[in-house]
Amino acid sequence: MSFKHFTEDQVFHFLVRPRSGVLLYGPPGTGKTLLAKAVATECSLNFLSVKGPELINMYVGESEKNVRDIFEKARSARPCVIFFDELDSLAPARGSSADSGGVMDRVVSQLLVEIDGLSDNSQDLFIIGATNRPDLLDSALLRPGRFDKLLYIGVNTEASYRERILKAQTRKYKLHENVSLLSIAQHCPPNFTGADIYALCADAWFHAAKRSVKTLEADPSRNNDAGAEEVIVETEDFMTVLGDISPSLSMEELQNYEQLRQKIEGPSR
Numbered sequence: 001m002s003f004k005h006f007t008e009d010q011v012f013h014f015l016v017r018p019r020s021g022v023l024l025y026g027p028p029g030t031g032k033t034l035l036a037k038a039v040a041t042e043c044s045l046n047f048l049s050v051k052g053p054e055l056i057n058m059y060v061g062e063s064e065k066n067v068r069d070i071f072e073k074a075r076s077a078r079p080c081v082i083f084f085d086e087l088d089s090l091a092p093a094r095g096s097s098a099d100s101g102g103v104m105d106r107v108v109s110q111l112l113v114e115i116d117g118l119s120d121n122s123q124d125l126f127i128i129g130a131t132n133r134p135d136l137l138d139s140a141l142l143r144p145g146r147f148d149k150l151l152y153i154g155v156n157t158e159a160s161y162r163e164r165i166l167k168a169q170t171r172k173y174k175l176h177e178n179v180s181l182l183s184i185a186q187h188c189p190p191n192f193t194g195a196d197i198y199a200l201c202a203d204a205w206f207h208a209a210k211r212s213v214k215t216l217e218a219d220p221s222r223n224n225d226a227g228a229e230e231v232i233v234e235t236e237d238f239m240t241v242l243g244d245i246s247p248s249l250s251m252e253e254l255q256n257y258e259q260l261r262q263k264i265e266g267p268s269r
């Protein structure tokens with residue numbers, strides 16, 4: 001895992017300007033989790049990942065206890081990054097949830113207490129949050145000393161961006177010499193996310209594997225050939241499966257995310 005798939009700006013905010021909390025936001029499948037893991041790996045920190053809904057429990061007081069326990073676990077694993085995925089489901093704006101007894105409000109309060117408690121030892125315990133809906137979060141979470149840096153992780157519609165992700169995703173594949181990843185990137189819809197490209201590569205490999213099996217079945221004498229079982233992925237494998245994969249986000253949805261980003265960060269960026 002490395003930072004090479006992310007922009008210098010994104011890496012700068014993590015490595016050069018350490019802070020208590022960073023919030024990654026943007027459409028699903030764009031690499032927010034991947035980036036959080038890369039930060040932990042690159043900085044030699046333990047990585048504790050938790051999905052917001054996993055901490056919510058129907059029994060009174062249990063959800064708050066789960067929040068406390070996660071921070072306790074992270075403290076004992078220092079130096080550590082706690083990654084809160086789907087943060088909006090753990091910390092929605094207080095007063096907005098329809099739950100009886102204000103469970104979610106108490107969870108948010110507990111989370112704020114724990115985050116504020118980090119300030120003493122922020123040198124070796126960091127929090128990274130991720131959400132597709134930063135607009136739903138309790139605004140107190142975004143105050144200085146908490147998740148005070150918001151970083152948009154979006155989709156770049158240029159082919160060279162998709163080519164970089166294709167390169168990363170196929171680095172362990174044996175590609176046929178006819179494969180041009182740039183050309184494949186140019187054939188992908190501009191709104192393909194990293195997760196869509198992951199699906200494309202996995203399906204292309206599977207398509208190539210099926211072809212290898214068929215070839216061996218047709219000519220069993222090749223079973224003993226050196227490397228006969230090796231799966232070599234060809235351009236045709238990518239092109240065949242490409243038609244079956246629809247972008248998980250429409251262009252309109254991407255524009256909505258872009259508008260949300262502009263609302264949060266201002267139009268100048």
Ligand SMILES: Nc1ncnc2c1ncn2[C@@H]1O[C@H](COP(=O)(O)OP(=O)(O)OP(=O)(O)O)[C@@H](O)[C@H]1O
Pocket residue numbers: 005027028029030031032033034035085130131132165168169193194195196198
């Ligand atoms: N920039 C990228 N480079 C390489 N692979 C990527 C990139 N972005 C996404 N992927 C691939 O897509 C998969 C999903 O990415 P990830 O889980 O990090 O997205 P996410 O933004 O956290 O999504 P969600 O909001 O749904 O949790 C990853 O396992 C990875 O294989």
